[in-house]
Amino acid sequence: MKNFNFAIPGLVSFGAGCISSLGDRLKAKNMNRALLISDRGLEKAGVVGTVEEILKNAGITYEKFLDVEPNPSSETVLKAAEVFKANKLETIVCLGGGSPMDTGKAAAVMATNPGNPEDYAGGIDLFKNPIPPIVAIPTTAGTGSENTIFAVITNRKTNFKYSIVSGKLTPSIILLDPNLITKLPPLVAASTGMDALTHAVESFISRGATPFSDAMGQKAMEYIGKYLRRFVADRSDIEAASGMMLGSNFAGIAFSWGYLGMAHAMAHPLGGYYNVPHGIANAILLPHALKFNAIADKENRYLQIYEYIRASDGDIGFFEPSMLVEEVVELGKSIGIPESLSKVGVDETHIPAMAVDAMKGSQVSSWRMNPRTSTQADIEQLYRDALKPIEL
Numbered sequence: 001m002k003n004f005n006f007a008i009p010g011l012v013s014f015g016a017g018c019i020s021s022l023g024d025r026l027k028a029k030n031m032n033r034a035l036l037i038s039d040r041g042l043e044k045a046g047v048v049g050t051v052e053e054i055l056k057n058a059g060i061t062y063e064k065f066l067d068v069e070p071n072p073s074s075e076t077v078l079k080a081a082e083v084f085k086a087n088k089l090e091t092i093v094c095l096g097g098g099s100p101m102d103t104g105k106a107a108a109v110m111a112t113n114p115g116n117p118e119d120y121a122g123g124i125d126l127f128k129n130p131i132p133p134i135v136a137i138p139t140t141a142g143t144g145s146e147n148t149i150f151a152v153i154t155n156r157k158t159n160f161k162y163s164i165v166s167g168k169l170t171p172s173i174i175l176l177d178p179n180l181i182t183k184l185p186p187l188v189a190a191s192t193g194m195d196a197l198t199h200a201v202e203s204f205i206s207r208g209a210t211p212f213s214d215a216m217g218q219k220a221m222e223y224i225g226k227y228l229r230r231f232v233a234d235r236s237d238i239e240a241a242s243g244m245m246l247g248s249n250f251a252g253i254a255f256s257w258g259y260l261g262m263a264h265a266m267a268h269p270l271g272g273y274y275n276v277p278h279g280i281a282n283a284i285l286l287p288h289a290l291k292f293n294a295i296a297d298k299e300n301r302y303l304q305i306y307e308y309i310r311a312s313d314g315d316i317g318f319f320e321p322s323m324l325v326e327e328v329v330e331l332g333k334s335i336g337i338p339e340s341l342s343k344v345g346v347d348e349t350h351i352p353a354m355a356v357d358a359m360k361g362s363q364v365s366s367w368r369m370n371p372r373t374s375t376q377a378d379i380e381q382l383y384r385d386a387l388k389p390i391e392l
């Protein structure tokens with residue numbers, strides 16, 4: 001068995017209604033001046049207002065930064081960091097899906113370190129100065145960003161989606177409140193749930209997988225397999241929402257310590273070039289990545305994944321990897337995932353440039369950690385294949 005490390009330094013609090021503890025938890029850590037980072041959609045939905053009430057009632061002083069866009073940019077990060085510095089704040093509270101959380105984590109880096117966020121991408125632990133504590137409250141299930149060592153930001157000039165990677169980016173307080181996801185639109189519930197599934201699956205077959213990431217990924221797949229269909233069918237089903245919230249969080253922990261693979265390597269450029277939502281990109285790419293990686297399947301991992309996520313529970317009989325690919329396609333169809341990249345506005349134009357970007361990143365990049373070695377030509381072919389419904 002190879003050597004490995006893991007750390008989950010933050011406190012994770014799970015439960016319906018647990019966001020009400022936010023103010024007391026901040027005060028207990030002597031964090032009395034907060035920057036609340038969220039987006040305009042959550043402001044309209046009243047979720048920002050709910051959190052503001054909690055902060056006010058606890059006597060926490062706060063500033064808001066709500067102009068976070070999907071696939072947030074370096075400029076957005078710098079603006080948020082400016083608000084933090086100008087008001088001499090002490091902590092960053094990220095409320096949202098992946099975009100506010102990634103913005104908040106990167107803004108924490110830029111609050112105390114010089115230059116641009118890009119300066120700290122392409123390696124691990126590249127920033128020197130200590131960063132303010134981060135609090136994460138996810139409103140999707142999801143990105144898992146509340147518990148990861150990554151902040152994923154887009155350079156608008158080059159369309160490159162880069163990652164800042166450091167254990168210090170793991171939030172120190174994480175509140176998992178399933179009440180916050182009971183009003184998600186069905187396609188957001190479906191696509192973010194497929195993102196979480198992709199985290200669990202890719203970390204489980206990754207070259208970086210460890211017994212710890214396996215354990216987290218397996219529990220994540222169990223919950224997501226059991227609850228994703230049910231959650232998309234009825235988001236107000238609090239048991240299903242709870243299962244997805246935990247599944248997403250465990251999947252985030254799994255890929256922080258086991259890393260990802262081809263679907264994520266290819267999904268990021270789709271966000272950078274075509275602004276495809278991250279969950280949709282992964283949901284469409286996952287079956288293609290599994291088909292490509294099938295010859296690298298070790299220890300019957302494909303069979304294990306299949307057992308966790310299949311819709312029926314009869315005897316499996318003879319298993320072959322194509323059965324998992326088909327099951328993932330059926331899962332996506334049943335919850336309304338578009339069947340191809342061309343359905344979400346992607347065309348051939350940027351395929352070579354996207355393939356180049358898919359291969360960039362640190363020594364733990366998704367491309368490097370994918371179980372099957374691939375070339376730029378392989379990736380271009382996979383993008384072309386994904387423009388159409390998958391051939392099974």
Ligand SMILES: [Zn+2]
Pocket residue numbers: 143195196198199264278282
């Ligand atoms: Zn993801």
